[in-house]
Amino acid sequence: MEAHHVSNLLVALLLLGAAATGRALWRNRLWREALTELWRRRRLSLLTIALFISVGLLDSVAWIGGEVAGEDLLASHEARSVIDRLFLKPAEGSYSAPFATHTFYNKQPLVAPAGHPFGTDILGRDVFHRTLKGVRVALLIGGFTSLIAIPLALLLGIRAGYFGGRFDDMVFFVMSTLASIPSLLLLIALILVLGRGTWQVCVALGITSWVGLCRVTRGETLKLRELDYIQAAKALGVSNGRILLRHILPNLMHLVIVTFVLLFSQLVLSEATLAYLGIGVDGSWGQMIDQARTELSREPVIYWNIAAAGAAMFTLLLAVNYVGDALRDILDPRTLREDA
Amino acid sequence: MLAYILRRLGYGVGVVFGVLFVLFVLFFQIATPDDIARRALGEKARAQDIEDWKANNGYDRPLWPWQDFRDNQLFTHYHSMLRFDFGRSDVDGTPIARRLREGVAPSLTITVPIFVLSLLLTVLLGLFVAFFRETYIDIAGVFLCVLGMSVSILLYIIGGQFLIGKLLHWFPISGFDLDPSVMLRFIALPVMIGVLSAAGGDVRFYRTVFVEETGRDYVRTARAKGAGELRVMLRHVLRNSLIPILTRVVVTIPFLFVGSLLLENFFGIPGLGSLTVDSIQQNDFRTLRVIVFVFSLMFIGGQIATDISYAAVDSRVRLE
Numbered sequence: 001m002e003a004h005h006v007s008n009l010l011v012a013l014l015l016l017g018a019a020a021t022g023r024a025l026w027r028n029r030l031w032r033e034a035l036t037e038l039w040r041r042r043r044l045s046l047l048t049i050a051l052f053i054s055v056g057l058l059d060s061v062a063w064i065g066g067e068v069a070g071e072d073l074l075a076s077h078e079a080r081s082v083i084d085r086l087f088l089k090p091a092e093g094s095y096s097a098p099f100a101t102h103t104f105y106n107k108q109p110l111v112a113p114a115g116h117p118f119g120t121d122i123l124g125r126d127v128f129h130r131t132l133k134g135v136r137v138a139l140l141i142g143g144f145t146s147l148i149a150i151p152l153a154l155l156l157g158i159r160a161g162y163f164g165g166r167f168d169d170m171v172f173f174v175m176s177t178l179a180s181i182p183s184l185l186l187l188i189a190l191i192l193v194l195g196r197g198t199w200q201v202c203v204a205l206g207i208t209s210w211v212g213l214c215r216v217t218r219g220e221t222l223k224l225r226e227l228d229y230i231q232a233a234k235a236l237g238v239s240n241g242r243i244l245l246r247h248i249l250p251n252l253m254h255l256v257i258v259t260f261v262l263l264f265s266q267l268v269l270s271e272a273t274l275a276y277l278g279i280g281v282d283g284s285w286g287q288m289i290d291q292a293r294t295e296l297s298r299e300p301v302i303y304w305n306i307a308a309a310g311a312a313m314f315t316l317l318l319a320v321n322y323v324g325d326a327l328r329d330i331l332d333p334r335t336l337r338e339d340a
Numbered sequence: 341m342l343a344y345i346l347r348r349l350g351y352g353v354g355v356v357f358g359v360l361f362v363l364f365v366l367f368f369q370i371a372t373p374d375d376i377a378r379r380a381l382g383e384k385a386r387a388q389d390i391e392d393w394k395a396n397n398g399y400d401r402p403l404w405p406w407q408d409f410r411d412n413q414l415f416t417h418y419h420s421m422l423r424f425d426f427g428r429s430d431v432d433g434t435p436i437a438r439r440l441r442e443g444v445a446p447s448l449t450i451t452v453p454i455f456v457l458s459l460l461l462t463v464l465l466g467l468f469v470a471f472f473r474e475t476y477i478d479i480a481g482v483f484l485c486v487l488g489m490s491v492s493i494l495l496y497i498i499g500g501q502f503l504i505g506k507l508l509h510w511f512p513i514s515g516f517d518l519d520p521s522v523m524l525r526f527i528a529l530p531v532m533i534g535v536l537s538a539a540g541g542d543v544r545f546y547r548t549v550f551v552e553e554t555g556r557d558y559v560r561t562a563r564a565k566g567a568g569e570l571r572v573m574l575r576h577v578l579r580n581s582l583i584p585i586l587t588r589v590v591v592t593i594p595f596l597f598v599g600s601l602l603l604e605n606f607f608g609i610p611g612l613g614s615l616t617v618d619s620i621q622q623n624d625f626r627t628l629r630v631i632v633f634v635f636s637l638m639f640i641g642g643q644i645a646t647d648i649s650y651a652a653v654d655s656r657v658r659l660e
Contacts, residue, residue, distance in 0.1 A: 176351075177358035180643070181636045184601065188620055189363075189632055193371035265490065272492040276602060277620055289494050296502045310495045317490035325486065 004062040004079035011060045034330050042326045048319040055132055056139040059083040083132050089115055092124035098304055119304040121291075131308045134285040138316060141202060141271050141281060142264040148206030149263070150256060153213035158248055160214075161221025162240070171218070175211050183208045187270065191279045198281045201274065205267055213259050217252055224248055254331035261324035265317045272313070285309040344651050352644045357418075359636045364417050367629045373399035373413075379623040380430055397430060397626075426630045431622045436630050439615055446516060447611030450527050450603065454534035459589060462539055466546025471573055473551050482547065488540025496537040497606045504529055514608040530607045534600055542588075549584045553577045583650075590646040 025031040039046060062081040067088060089112040095104035101113035103124075110116075118127035160171035178186070190204035224230060224247070233243050268285075275286030288309035295302035367376075376399065377390040385393075394400040398416070405412045420427060426436040469481035505513035511529040553559065554577055562572050604613030612631070619627040 173354065173358060176355050177362060180355050180359055180640045181362065181632060182639060185616070185632045185635060188616070189366055189628060192620065192623070192625070192628065193366045193375075269492050272494050273602060276494055276605075277617060279620070286492070286494065289492065289498070293494075293498055296498065297506065306495075306498065310492070313492060314490050314495075318487065321486045321490055325482075 002079070004064075007060045007062060011057055014057075037330050038323070038326055041330075042323050045319040045322045045326075048315060049323065052135050052316050052319075053139065055083065056136040059133060059136040083129070087126050087129040089126070091126075092116075092120045094120070094124055095122060095302055096120045096124075104302070118308040121305055122295075127304055127308050130283075130288060131285070131312050133283055134288060134309060134312060135316070137198075137281055137284040138268050138271075138313070140198065141205070141284070142267050144199070144202040145205040145209065145267050146260050146263065148203060149210040149213060150260060152206070153210040154217055154249075154252070154256065156210075157214040157217030158221050158244060158252070161218040162225055162244060162248060168218075171214070175214060178208070178211050179215075184270075184273070187274065188277065188279065191274065196279050201271065201279070201281050205270060209263055209267065213256070213263070216255055216259060220252055220255060221248055224251055258324065258328045258331055261320060261327055265320045265324070268313065268317060285313040289313075341651065345648055348644055348647055348651075352640050355640055356637065359633065359640075360418055360421055363629055363633060364414055367625055368403050368413050368417070371625065372403075376430065376623075376625050379625075398427070421630075421633055427626060429619075429624055430626045431619075431624045436627050439627070440612065440630070440634065443610065443612040443615045445518065445611075446609050447604065447613060449518070449523065450530050450534065450607075450609060450611070451600070453527065453531045454538075454600075455592070457531065458535040458538055458542065461535060462542035463546055463585065465539070465543045466550055467573060467578065469543065469547045470550035470554065470577075471569070473547075473554070478547075482544060485540040485544040485547075488536075489544070491537075493537045493600075493602055496533050497602060500529060500533040500536075501606065504532075514606065516607070516609045526607070526609075530600075530603045530609065534603055545588065546581075546585065549581045550577055553581050556580070587646065590642055593642050 025035065059081045062079040062084070064077065064079050066080070066085060092110050092112075093103050093108055094106075096102070096110055096116060096119050097104055098117055098119045099114045100110065100116070100119065102109055104119075116126050116128065118131060121127055121130065156171050160168040187204050187208050190207060191200055194200040194204060230243060230247055233247060238246075271280055271284055272286030272289060274280040275284055275290045278290075280286050280290070286309075289306055292302070292305035292309065295305060373394050374390060377393045377397075378385060381389055381393055391400070399413070401411055401413050401416065402408070403413045405414055409415065419425075424437070426440075428435055429439070465481075469478055472478050472481075501513050504510050511525055513529075516526050517523055550573075554572075558580070559572055559576060562576050563569075567575070601613040601616055603609070604611045605617045608614075615627070616631055618624070619631065
């Protein structure tokens, strides 16, 4: 199977999974109330995130064939996504300003006059197109990393917190060891030894970020374990596995969701730092910013590359952070006290 | 108390051994000596050259102590690191310990001002926002914090250099000198950017801490006896919030030495951050291994110090 088939399949699975989760949450009264409250408070942010996710998904559905830009023979044999197909204009000669009709330096006429809302970069590629492609990369970094970090943290955290003993000591030791290595340095070391690339960066980010969540789930499980209803379940002879699945896990979900949302923005920011160090993910906004670094010292200034990538990243992270804040207020009962 | 300190120190030593083991797995097992040699010599290096390079740089012994207890990489790794015998760089052969020593001073000249200024500024701003909690000032303040947290440090640095260094010409765009008369001009911009880039998250954290404290009983008592709101905030809330503030602060102190990787690199400050970036770009694995170890060591030391001072203040901690 080729890469774009896998990607298409994943999109389908993701949509099905999201629909199933949404349905399950909607059936639960408390979750329905929380979600309605979230929508009431953060309508704009949620819509922004939905927009970004749609762009990311559209950029993940790809196939071969169809109309290509100009006489580009290479492109006609490559898998191109829906987003790629929206940009059928061939590349320009070099830099051009937003909505310009001529290239920036030697004033040659453009193939598509006034057709590039964010201008073109040094190789004449449409900056708007590159910015949109960055959405998928950002979501991939956040999503894939969470897929590594969250199950690991839940599995180890719950087991360690619930059963205690040797296993708990071991998990706690591993956590303190990993937490003792400054995270940026650990991240760099991991990527250097694993090699550079998308999945390597995600694995490295996953290894550095599961510790925080694991600590939270372990602590919360320790607390829950002592609660009366768990004791009652034990007295009634309910098996440990069933207690974990029915009673502990659902009571941790709100923490997992809040941590995930807040983690997401940190991951995207970390990737930007890594991109500057030359070990980021190809096509990310961080990489665009890094490449555009020297353009600000040109005369006259080339600003649109850095502005487009920076603005896209800022918008996504602002929306995510804002939703994360509201989610924490809604889901974490401790902060409800302020209303009383 | 002594028993607690000994136990805590013992655990700290255990963690140091754990960190060294993680480093060994990363830098010897996952990136094998062959990989390291190939990165240093290029992909097309001949097998003989790789063997020679490994022999010259001390990478030619077996990894694990299965055959010989002392003659292996694991033993050498632990032995040299724990004696602070860091050896020479894989790339240019300079002693790593010397480069670390040279880097400390430049790093501290920007991180200490950033640390002090940002602590003062963010605690004060946090107190200010918490003072006006549940008003429009509070909402606007928190919104500004979230705004600041959503911007990449890359943009802060590039934007700051462009705006203040290039357009306004207030300070030089980059450069460094340890001579005090000109140093200030060079460090002003990185310090400003360093303070600004971390302000959002810190202010919001301190605001949460302060707001949490204002809900406590002693605050109500203080108000009931007629203390003004300002006095309540400064005398009661601030003092009782010191523990969470200190926890956050102590954890960041070891990072003072790392400096800010990006700040140093962008502004051409020859500190430990620049050393780290250089070793990444040159694939200098040994230097990187030493840097990670040294900073982890400082970090562990900081944590032990925090825990022991907690135990000294709060006897409940000791009994756990």
